[in-house]
Amino acid sequence: MDRIRIIGGNPLNGTIPISGAKNAALPLMIASLLTDDTLTLENLPHLADVEQLQRILGNHGVDISVVGRRQRQDSGHARTVHFTARTIVDTTAPYELVSRMRASFWVIGPLLARMGEARVSLPGGCAIGTRPVDLFIHGLEALGAEIRIDAGYINARAPKGLVGARYTFPKVSVGATHVLMMAATLAKGETIIENAAREPEVADLAACLTAMGAKISGAGTQTITIQGVSSLSGARHSVLPDRIETGTYAMAVAMTGGDVTLANTASHLLDTALVALREAGADVTDVEGGIRVRKDGGPIRPVDIVTDPFPGFPTDLQAQFMALMSRADGTARITETIFENRFMHVQELARLGADISLSGQVATINGVQRLKGAQVMATDLRASVSLVIAGLAAEGETVVNRVYHLDRGFERLEEKLTRCGAHVERVSE
Ligand SMILES: CC(=O)N[C@H]1[C@@H](OP(=O)(O)OP(=O)(O)OC[C@H]2O[C@@H](n3ccc(=O)[nH]c3=O)[C@H](O)[C@@H]2O)O[C@H](CO)[C@@H](O)[C@@H]1O
Ligand SMILES: C=C(OP(=O)(O)O)C(=O)O
Structure with missing residues (x-):
């Protein structure tokens, strides 16, 4: 079964082409x-x-x-x-x-x-x-x-x-x-x-x-x-550009720092998520044919979100935003209103050092100074990618197991990230 191996710590810089949704x-x-x-x-x-x-x-x-x-x-x-x-x-x-x-x-x-x-x-x-x-x-x-x-x-x-x-x-x-x-x-x-x-x-x-x-x-x-x-x-x-893939890479940049242009996509597809990213301290601007996301070395600010049907914050970006908040300078609350069991990434993020507690549909995330690489398990599609972006920001090596979930929804993820300077590879057995 394939695994994804990540050595964290590199900022992301370059261009990521966004696929069809x-x-x-x-x-x-x-x-x-x-x-x-x-x-x-x-x-x-x-x-x-x-x-x-x-x-x-x-x-x-x-x-x-x-x-x-x-x-x-x-x-x-x-x-x-x-x-x-x-x-x-x-x-x-x-x-x-x-x-x-x-x-x-x-x-x-x-x-x-x-x-x-x-x-x-x-x-x-x-x-x-x-x-x-x-x-x-x-x-x-x-x-x-x-x-x-x-x-x-x-x-x-x-x-x-x-x-x-x-x-x-x-x-x-x-x-x-x-x-x-x-x-x-x-x-x-x-x-x-x-x-x-x-x-x-x-x-x-x-x-x-x-x-x-x-x-x-x-x-x-x-x-x-x-x-x-x-x-x-x-x-x-x-086929329309993938707004979830767009938001995922935007959150990755907000977490690792860097400067990435997300090409072949459009901000109106994910306004609410981009507003949350700006509140968290990322610089998000429209550019011709895409979106530019920049984040300097400053702190990630804590932002509370509630998932909701469009135009609300998408449930499919909740796990990724939680990964980002795990490094925030303070406490953030994430409320999941669409799916009752969409918090399985919480215990896996905890393996990387995140401090998250759950009460019903609400996760409280106390941001930590640093995450440290570990072995983690992908449990569903968006949970998997939240572990990848947390791994990019963690110190040392993170191995994400059961990556077949990722292949359901992310086209050539390793290649897109590697081109922007990340150290990510697929290990096949
Ligand atoms: C509104 C919403 O955010 N929908 C998400 C949902 O779409 P998907 O189409 O899978 O799910 P729905 O939009 O139908 O579900 C929304 C809510 O309605 C409930 N429900 C649905 C059908 C039904 O017959 N009875 C019922 O009670 C579901 O349990 C859920 O709580 O999952 C997709 C994959 O994660 C996301 O891309 C969609 O954004
Ligand atoms: C969970 C997802 O897909 P599906 O509804 O097909 O299970 C998703 O797109 O995040």
């Missing part, structure tokens, strides 16, 4: 199920999750062909890929596949809309907390789907097609917003989704669906209106 790429790939024509996605990141979803889509009959690498990204393996779901050969998404990647559950929306039926395994829980699907079920039922849960599967049927309706989510859900929006594109009449997730990835999916011929307005706001159409066509769409 995992959390946009996955729903965009799933949208290919809505049409028998070819959907071409550019800037598709080369990640374990993307590969796994390709296998899942292949199982439904999607033909996938890689066009080639995107030339202007010198680092990273962004690709252009054609997805063609000419014929759907199977409307079942089996347990063996769905249990390995939660986002694959989202195929339920397009399959139901196009084929009038879908049988999809329940995704089950995962390390960061339970992942319920009640909002998906209620949303699809509002569009007329008949849903039955049997032997761990959701059986959804709409033999006469879905019918547009008004549905108000009782709670903001990114996944359920993706699914309902995709399903509504092929429903009869108008669908109005209230209390929709406003994440940039929802707007990116809507832009792609619109290019495919869907009639959608309001994506990126709390109210999304969709006029159903009888069929969608192919399109070409470039």
Whole structure:
């Protein structure tokens, strides 16, 4: 099993190209199920999750062909890929596949809309907390789907097609917003989704669906209106930059010191996180095509944050911000409101010398003067990268075990950091 070995202490200087967003790429790939024509996605990141979803889509009959690498990204393996779901050969998404990647559950929306039926395994829980699907079920039922849960599967049927309706989510859900929006594109009449997730990835999916011929307005706001159409066509769409990868490297620079330009990204995707970084003492400015992050040798100031749906502070940056706060000059409080068990990095950061106590959904971090390298264990995707950035700022050697979590969401992390002067290497056994 691969490990990442880090010798801490070097500042980061240079340019890091930001990849396409995992959390946009996955729903965009799933949208290919809505049409028998070819959907071409550019800037598709080369990640374990993307590969796994390709296998899942292949199982439904999607033909996938890689066009080639995107030339202007010198680092990273962004690709252009054609997805063609000419014929759907199977409307079942089996347990063996769905249990390995939660986002694959989202195929339920397009399959139901196009084929009038879908049988999809329940995704089950995962390390960061339970992942319920009640909002998906209620949303699809509002569009007329008949849903039955049997032997761990959701059986959804709409033999006469879905019918547009008004549905108000009782709670903001990114996944359920993706699914309902995709399903509504092929429903009869108008669908109005209230209390929709406003994440940039929802707007990116809507832009792609619109290019495919869907009639959608309001994506990126709390109210999304969709006029159903009888069929969608192919399109070409470039995946949005990864705001979580952007924020992660920005936090790494704030922690190690240095001067890094994050290229192919945009600050409006992560304003709240960048405000917190500035409060912590980093100098963050917009530059042409990206963001420049600088941090001198001054102290890291403690900043309290609360995770929230967009435009709030993203839960996917909580672990990384905790790593940063572990070196703050004072005490910071981090409140996690999205996932009940997203604090598994706390005990691993403690191995590096961090002083963090937990009480329910609140972590209190008493900043320490120095972290010291140690063996640590990656427990989930964002927890893993928080250990990497803490390791970059720690004295001596840190070894992060179980790095397969990292490969789900960070394209060529070692190379991007090494190019900026970090001492990071992958050790394969
Ligand atoms: C709002 C939010 O920050 N969503 C995050 C969530 O998206 P993801 O789409 O995975 O999760 P949701 O946005 O659906 O979940 C938000 C909240 O709603 C709850 N829920 C969800 C669906 C449902 O049917 N019933 C239900 O109760 C979840 O348990 C959670 O507490 O995880 C992703 C991966 O970490 C992040 O990129 C997203 O930013
Ligand atoms: C936890 C994440 O992914 P997933 O929701 O696919 O598990 C994430 O993107 O941080």
